[in-house]
Amino acid sequence: MTKLTTRDLTTIAIFGAIWGALEITLGSYLHVIFPPLTTPLVGTGTIMTGIGMIIALMGYLFVPKTGAVLMIGVVTAILKALSIGGVKLSPMLAIIIECLLAEAGLVLARKPSRWGFVLAGALAVLWTFFHKFFGSYVFLGRAITEVYLGMLKQGSQALGIDVSLALVIIAAFLLIRIAVGAVAGWLAWELGGAVRGRLAR
Amino acid sequence: MQMRREWTQAERQVLSVWGYLSFLVGAVAMAMLAPGSRVFVVLGLVVSFCVLFCTGSLRLLRHARFWLLIALALFLSPFFIGEKDVTLWGLRLSRQGFWAGLWMTGRALSIGLAFNGFARRVSVAELATLLEGVGLKGLGFALGVAFNALPIIQEAAGDAYTAMRLRGGFRRQRFVALKKLLVTIVASSLRRGEEIVDAAEARAFDPARAQGRLARPTRADLLLAFALLCCNLAILLPPY
Helix, strand or coil, X not given: CCCCCHHHHHHHHXXXXXXXXXXXXXXXXXXXXXXXXXXXXXXXXXXXXXXXXXXXXXXXXXXXXXXXXXXXXHHHHHHHHCCCCCCCXXXXXXXXXXXXXXXXXXXXXXXXXXXXXXXXXXXXXXXXXXXXXXXXXXXXXXXXXXXXXXXXXXXXXXXXXXXXXXXHHHHHHHHHHHHHHHHHHHHHHHHHHHHHHHHHX | CHHHHHHHHHHHHHCCHHHHHHHHHXXXXXXXXXXXXXXXXXXXXXXXXXXXXXXXXXXXXXXXXXXXXXXXXXXXXXXXXXXXCEEECCEEECHHHHHHHHHHHHHHHHHHHHHHHHHHHCCHHHHHHHHHHCCCCCHXXXXXXXXXXXXXXXXXXXXXXXXXXXXXXXXXXXXXXXXXXXXHHHHHHHHHHHHHHHHHHHCCXXXXXXXXXXXCCCHHHHHHHHHHHHHHHHHHCCCC
8 A cells, every 4th residue: 555644644534434424324225214124226335325426536636556445444344333223234344345446446547537437336335235245244144146136026016117227227237337426426526626716715 | 430440440351352343343253254143143243342341332222223224234234135925914025035134133233233332442542552553653643633523623613603693694605615615614623723833843743653552462362362263163064
């Protein structure tokens, strides 16, 4: 990991705190209002990851060093641990894994760029699809095939197509997440630039 | 009150951060590996540990949201998992789903309580030192700043929102208004962050220097880790 200065760490802390505050307030409410079973295609997790990626990638624009997004994620995860009620280990793990994937995207892009942000955002939000399997297996002990079949059933009902079109349903799940992540990356670049402009005034 | 304080101090001395970490890892592993009803043995062990070593961690059970999640797993499983083979009050339910839901509940309770126990006993500073030990240098400082930044962000968000509303900012083009709100919150939080940087640099803060020393594992930590390993192996043993 690249050496971080006091200014870098403070910036990371502020972006982590913003994401953490959103997770604690907005995330907690959305999870109660929209339980996973009522929103099969785009769940609260996907929306919150998208919002989180906007914040974390904006942070990367101010601290363009390897590991900055991961640090923002770790700060957010620890703040999430202090939020009220619920099982928090699963979202904490999800936040850290998503930040690792975003880091991978940024490493692939080499330097901060709009398309690098789009790639990082898409990779991070894509994890929400796999986290369903991972989380259900690790935390609830459900078999992967069981989760897969349940997902197909919910997806077919939401899309209004037959369960036998499994590939189409899975592709829809993945495409929606990639699109949400890409939009998050795009917005992060836009908003980061706007914040820079505001600070330069 | 005095006795309670002494007991709390004794708890601190017996196990270090390593002991609580091994408890968390061991409990999560056991909850994952436990087949069927054995998950309730794990739950029993976790509750016993929490009562003995993590005072106050069982307060999690007082939260309505926690029970809402548990109830969702328990009551929705018969509708969504397995073949529906039973009719109860006119509802088609699955017996397999009921049992799966019950084991899920046990798992969720075990992991939730183990994590809460860990979070209760291990301070944020200890956790930061632990993470700094694995290469995330400066995390302790970042966490401290993040905690102190929360009220700053709340204030910035409140001020910006009120100012925008008073100027009729959300009446039309709500998305543009939301973007402006976020930019304002981030920019004003970063400006306040500058003051923190100045204060830290004035105190000759150096992120490269280790901020705290991690405690060495005690004998009790090693004993607990060994006991948890044995429990994990026992959980995997086939039934009689």
